[in-house]
Amino acid sequence: MAVHNPAHGRPAFLVQPGSFRYTEHYYPKVLNAQIHSMVAFFLSMTTEQIVSRYCHLHPQTPKALLSQWLSYPPKFFAWSGADLFNVTTSQGVRRMVLLETNSSPSGQKSLPLLDERAEQGGYRLLLEKTFKPMVEARRLPAGGLAVLYDKNPMETTGYTKVMADVFGEPVFGVEYYEDDPDPSARFDDGVLHVRDADGVWHPIRAAFRYVTQRPWTRIPILTKTFLFNPVLACLSGGRNKLVAAKAYEIFNAELVGSGLSIQLPHTIRDVQKEEIPMWLQSMGGFGVVKIPYSNAGQGVFTITSEAELEQFMERDYPYDQFIVQSLIGNYKWSSRVADRQFFHVGTVPNQQQEIYVADIRMMIHATDEGFRPLATYARRARMPLMDELRPEVASWEMLGTNLSVKTSGGGWDAETERLMIMDRRDFNRLGVGLDDLIEGFVQAVLATIAIDKMAAMLLTQKGRFRYKLYRSLNNDDALFREIETASPQKGEV
Numbered sequence: 001m002a003v004h005n006p007a008h009g010r011p012a013f014l015v016q017p018g019s020f021r022y023t024e025h026y027y028p029k030v031l032n033a034q035i036h037s038m039v040a041f042f043l044s045m046t047t048e049q050i051v052s053r054y055c056h057l058h059p060q061t062p063k064a065l066l067s068q069w070l071s072y073p074p075k076f077f078a079w080s081g082a083d084l085f086n087v088t089t090s091q092g093v094r095r096m097v098l099l100e101t102n103s104s105p106s107g108q109k110s111l112p113l114l115d116e117r118a119e120q121g122g123y124r125l126l127l128e129k130t131f132k133p134m135v136e137a138r139r140l141p142a143g144g145l146a147v148l149y150d151k152n153p154m155e156t157t158g159y160t161k162v163m164a165d166v167f168g169e170p171v172f173g174v175e176y177y178e179d180d181p182d183p184s185a186r187f188d189d190g191v192l193h194v195r196d197a198d199g200v201w202h203p204i205r206a207a208f209r210y211v212t213q214r215p216w217t218r219i220p221i222l223t224k225t226f227l228f229n230p231v232l233a234c235l236s237g238g239r240n241k242l243v244a245a246k247a248y249e250i251f252n253a254e255l256v257g258s259g260l261s262i263q264l265p266h267t268i269r270d271v272q273k274e275e276i277p278m279w280l281q282s283m284g285g286f287g288v289v290k291i292p293y294s295n296a297g298q299g300v301f302t303i304t305s306e307a308e309l310e311q312f313m314e315r316d317y318p319y320d321q322f323i324v325q326s327l328i329g330n331y332k333w334s335s336r337v338a339d340r341q342f343f344h345v346g347t348v349p350n351q352q353q354e355i356y357v358a359d360i361r362m363m364i365h366a367t368d369e370g371f372r373p374l375a376t377y378a379r380r381a382r383m384p385l386m387d388e389l390r391p392e393v394a395s396w397e398m399l400g401t402n403l404s405v406k407t408s409g410g411g412w413d414a415e416t417e418r419l420m421i422m423d424r425r426d427f428n429r430l431g432v433g434l435d436d437l438i439e440g441f442v443q444a445v446l447a448t449i450a451i452d453k454m455a456a457m458l459l460t461q462k463g464r465f466r467y468k469l470y471r472s473l474n475n476d477d478a479l480f481r482e483i484e485t486a487s488p489q490k491g492e493v
Contacts, residue, residue: 008177008179008180008181008182009180009181009182009183009184010175010184011184011195011196011197011199012146012172012173012174012184012185012194012195012196012197012202013172013173013197014170014171014172014173014196015157015160015161015163015164015170015171015172015173016164016170017164017165017168017169017170018164018165019161019164020119020120020123020158020161020162020165021161022119022120024154024157024158025108025109025123025154025155025157025158025161026108026109026110026154027109027110027154027416027419027421029416029419029421030109030110030111030112030421030423033112033421033423033424034112034423034424035111035112035113035114035422035423036422036423036424036427036428037424038427038433038434038437039376039422039427039437040114041434042373042434042437042438042441043114043373043376044114045438047067047070047071047369047370047372048067050070050438050441050442051063051066051067051070053434053435053438054066054438054439054442057435058259058260059259060258060259061258061259061260062258062259065258065260066260066442069260069445069446069449070370070371070442070445071369071370071371072366072370072371072445072449072452073366074366074448074449074452075452075455075456076229076230076232076233076236076452076455076456077103077229077233077236077238077448077451077452077455078130078134078228078229078365078366079105079126079130079131079228079229079363079364079365079366079374080101080102080103080105080229080238080363080364080365080444080447080448080451081101081102081105081106081107081361081362081363081364081444082098082100082101082102082361082362082364082440082443082444082447082448083098083099083100083101083102083359083360083361084096084097084098084099084359084360084361084362084440084443084444085097085099085328085342085344085357085359085360086344086345086358086360086431086432086436087328087342087343087344087345088342088343088345089340089341089342089343090331090341090343094345094436095263095342095439096263096360096436096439096440096443097263097264097265097328097342098248098262098263098264098443098444098447099265099359100241100244101237101238101244101444101447101448101451102238102239103229103233103234103238103239103451104209104210104211104212104229104238104239105361105363106152106155106361107122107155107361107363107374107375107376107377108121108122108123108126108155108158108159108363108375109154109155109158110361110375110377110419110421111375111376111377111421111422112421112422112423120162120165122363122374122375123158123159123162124162124165124166125365125374126159126365126374127159127162127163127166127208128166129365129367129368129372130228130365130366130367131163131166131206131208131228132166132167133368134226134228135205135206135226138206138226140205140206140224140225140226141191141203141205141224141225142203142205143191143192143202143203143204143205143225144169144170144171144172144202144203144204144205145163145164145167145169145171145172145204145205145206145207146171146172146173146174146185146192146194146204146206146207146208147159147160147163147171147172147173147174147207147208147210148174148176148185148192148207148208148209148210148211148219149173149174149175149176149209149210149211150175150176150177150178150210150211150212150213151210151212151213151404152210152212155210156173156208156210157173159208159210160172160173160208163208172194172196172202172204174194176211176218177213178213178214178217178218183218184196185218186201187219187220187223187225187486189224190220190222190223190224190225191203191204191223191224191225192204192207192223192225192227204225205225205226206225206226206227206228207225207226207227207228208228209227209228209229209230209231212239214239214293214482215231215234215239216231216234216235216239216482216483216486216487217482217483217485217486218485218486219231219486220486220487221235221465221483221486221487222463222464222465222487231486232455232458232459232465233451233452233455235455235458235470235483236451236452236454236455236458237450237451237454237455238451239293240292240293240474241290241292241293241323242269242270242292242321242323242473242474242476243292243454243470243473243474244447244450244451245264245267245269245323246269246454246473247450247451247453247454248262248264248447248450250450250453250454251446251449251450251453252450255446260442260446261446262443262446262447262450263443264325265288265325265326265327265328265335265342266283266325266326266335266337266338266340267323267324267325267326268323268324268325269321269323270321270475271321271322271323271324272320272321272322273313273317273320273322276289276309276312276313276322276324277309277313279324280303280309280324282337283324283326283327283335283336283337284335284336285303285304285305285306286303286304286326286327286329286333286334286335287303287324287325287326287327287335288300288301288302288303288324288325288326288327289301289303289312289322289323289324290322290323290324290325291317291319291322292319292321292322292323292474292476293319293479298404300400301396302327302395302396302399302400303327303395304327304329304333304389304395305389305391305395307391308394308395318478319476319478319479320476320477320478321474321475321476321479326342327399328342328343328344328399329343329344329385329395329398329399330343330344330385330386330387331343332387332388333388333389344357344385345431346358346385346431347380347420347429347430347431348428348429348430348431350429352384354384354385355384355385356380356381356383356384356385357380357381357385357398357399357401358378358379358380358381358401358420358430359378359379359401360376360377360378360430360432360436360440361375361376361377361378361379362376362437362440362441362443362444363375363376363444364441364444364445364448371445371448373437373441373444376422376437376440377419377420377421377422378419378420378421378422378426378430379401379402379403379418379419379420380401380418380420381397381398381399381400381401381418382397382398382400382415382418383397383398384398385398386398401418403415403416403418403419457469458470465487
């Protein structure tokens with residue numbers, strides 16, 4: 001399904017309260033779907049219920065400690081989406097393994113309504129319970145409200161319309177693309193301004209940001225306009241897999257002895273391109289190579305053969321640093337690291353006895369009651385998981401789950417035929433249960449806290465960005481050149 005084709009210089013559009021239409025902001029397969037009763041129960045569980053159930057299955061984790069982390073008040077990263085794989089070992093030990101954390105996650109358009117009378121669903125929950133309280137708690141410059149985006153118009157325009165209802169005032173919707181030579185958004189002395197159809201620029205006091213493609217190239221790290229989420233959250237791990245890996249490692253060290261940890265594939269970071277074959281060899285020839293700053297399934301390469309490795313090494317890449325992770329595949333062809341091997345649980349076999357790899361997106365948000373699950377859905381790979389690798393089949397076809405596909409014109413398509421929603425039919429095929437959802441939620445919260453803590457470490461007490469520290473964490477000249485286009489360094493901190 002074609003989603004968007006970018007247009008340069010398109011003016012901001014103004015949305016009035018009362019303009020939300022349910023059918024325009026949910027996928028067609030969601031419109032008449034009934035949410036699965038188990039998913040509805042999970043989303044309605046109290047924090048106390050989640051803590052009691054999790055600690056019953058993980059008795060080494062004190063209830064008070066888990067309650068403390070679920071009630072953690074984030075400073076910068078209050079809304080996130082974690083992508084998780086449901087995996088197992090040869091001994092049948094199940095895990096929900098974190099792949100990455102997203103600072104501008106999708107999910108609202110993919111979740112059937114919990115309450116059919118509340119058609120604004122999770123859109124309203126996020127804006128009412130998280131965004132609005134954060135806006136009202138801050139001293140902000142005079143101005144209006146806006147939603148900035150560079151993909152996912154079905155969901156972002158939904159947020160724009162619901163925001164107008166929640167605040168009772170018009171809201172600007174603004175397309176803000178990386179390659180736009182004449183964008184309708186700009187920052188003047190840290191204040192966001194947007195341009196309307198008459199060419200008039202309007203100051204913005206707060207904006208919902210769904211700018212996903214290298215947002216640091218056009219949005220400053222520090223702004224006077226409140227941005228939700230700020231670019232600082234992206235650089236701290238929400239859009240930077242390399243720094244995220246370090247944030248997870250630091251937080252896992254803090255969690256030692258608590259029975260809690262962020263479950264991850266084995267990860268090698270700060271890898272130069274020429275080192276990649278050596279690290280893959282150490283994993284048995286199977287691995288995943290990632291460009292740290294890409295998203296939407298871009299810049300991720302699954303390597304299961306010499307041919308796929310050669311294809312990767314022959315290409316040129318804009319960055320100097322890579323991540324290498326252990327590959328989770330079929331039991332017969334997954335990375336083995338320190339005698340530990342995960343492989344995919346996968347979907348329930350279909351009539352042809354085919355099992356597909358699927359990931360689960362867990363979207364969460366911070367509220368006055370602590371972190372809460374907000375939306376969840378799943379995505380399956382294009383081809384079923386094979387017992388034996390075949391040279392004519394690219395491993396990505398069996399392992400890649402992201403629905404977004406970049407078109408030749410610079411826009412995005414979404415392969416929605418691979419979307420698995422949490423209704424009565426798809427959820428049963430997914431092969432997960434209530435405890436898996438709870439485990440995924442806890443993993444999402446821990447990962448979000450790790451990134452928020454990293455963001456706090458990257459600011460001085462006076463609120464200045466610590467460039468020297470960031471370079472020590474991510475010494476990539478190409479990345480720093482991009483950052484300086486929107487955030488020129490005024491003296492090293």
